[in-house]
Amino acid sequence: MIYLTNGVRQRRYDVFKETNGDFYHLAQMTRKPQEVLNKTADQLAEYKLNMAKYVLYGRVVGVERADKVIGRTVLFIDIDDEGNYPDTSKSLNDLLEAYSVLHVIYPTISNNVKEGARLRAGVALDRSVTAEEYLKLWSVLLTSIGLHGDDTAVNKSFKQLQGLYVKTSQNAENEPIIYSDGHTLPVDEFIKIYDASPKKYRKNTLSINGFSVETSKKNVPNWAEHNKKFIACLLDPESNYMLFDGWDNMLTAVGGWTFKNTYGDVRTTVETVEAVNKLGSDPISNSELKHKFDTWFKRWGV
Structure with missing residues (x-):
């Protein structure tokens, strides 16, 4: 199921089901993004709060933002202020493409407004995952590539929304990547990787x-x-x-x-x-x- 809001202040989800699957929706929204051109940094910040589309793919018990999220079907990785967009997005894409995993990578609305790489990756999962499983998958991927992701978006209370791609005059030079010829990430196999060496992925x-x-x-x-x-x-x-x-x-x-x-x-x-x-x-x-x-x-x- 797909749960959307316009801006971060909306208290209820707009809910619908994409017959072609959750990742298909993410890929389509990346191909045909919202466009907010010729705006200042302050105007973009206001747009982000009130109008930019945010999403959660998975299952929520109810339609209120306060309701419990019991599973997620797309894993998101946020990278903020590390290196530059071309190098960081290539490294992340190379890893995911090596696994032949369906994914998108796109600049966030803060890209080229704030310093450093500002990007988000969405990875298709072969089944819905719990909060604990989500954290394990995220940890394995980030450790494998040697990047430091924004861990506040991993499992804050397992209901944090992620912003969809918004094309701005500032981030337009950094094209999104859409890899749609692979397969969903095999959740159980990656969890086995984590469980075999938990100290490697989550220090005590x-x-x-x-x-x-x-x-x-x-x-x-x-x-x-x-x-x-x-x-x-x-x-x-x-x-x-x-x-x-x-x-x-x-x-x-x-x-x-x-x-x-x-x-x-x-x-x-x-x-x-x-x-x-x-x-x-x-x-x-x-x-x-x-x-x-x-x-x-x-x-x-x-």
Whole structure:
């Protein structure tokens, strides 16, 4: 299924099904993009907020942006501020083409407005994947090519939208790549690659303000390792939410941990979770957060 919005402020999806498949839709939207020419950087930023098309391919339980995403059928890789567009897009295309995997690569609306390569790749998957599987596929591809992708778009709460190709006067010199003669990426085979060498693709570290902190010291009790994860999320949730397999899971865990360790202090629990949520680049809505509090406190007998 295909879930679209116009701009990032729309709270409901426009939902439809492409009979030729989700990747076909992505390829068509890349061949015939929106065009926003002769606009300033400020005008493009406003267009991005309110009119640019954003997409999620997969399955959502409902039609609200706050609803749970249970699977995705296209993997997106975002590259920001690394090298230049021609070299970076060629490296990424060479890798995906070597696997004969269906994909598109296109400059984002920020390309040649902000410095460095600004591009997005969409890769067709042979089946719908969960949040954990999505992260594994993303990690294997990025590690294989030696690039640093924007990991906030991987599994923020497994419902982050990706912008479709918008042709601007600024990015027009960088042509998109559409590889439509291959096959879908074999999900299970790539997951096996990850599972065979997990340390290679996901180091056992906490990241706090750009610093990596090892978590594998000997003779450290389990409760101490457990608490270190919570402290890392309190200081830098954007870098560490995947320690709990997703943004929503992280907020739930932080809420329970705070409630327990403050002897059931409701106010401190609410303020802590709200503060952590605000540190994210795409925090969940206040209404969704309120629903979480209602559920938690009912469960805890408050």
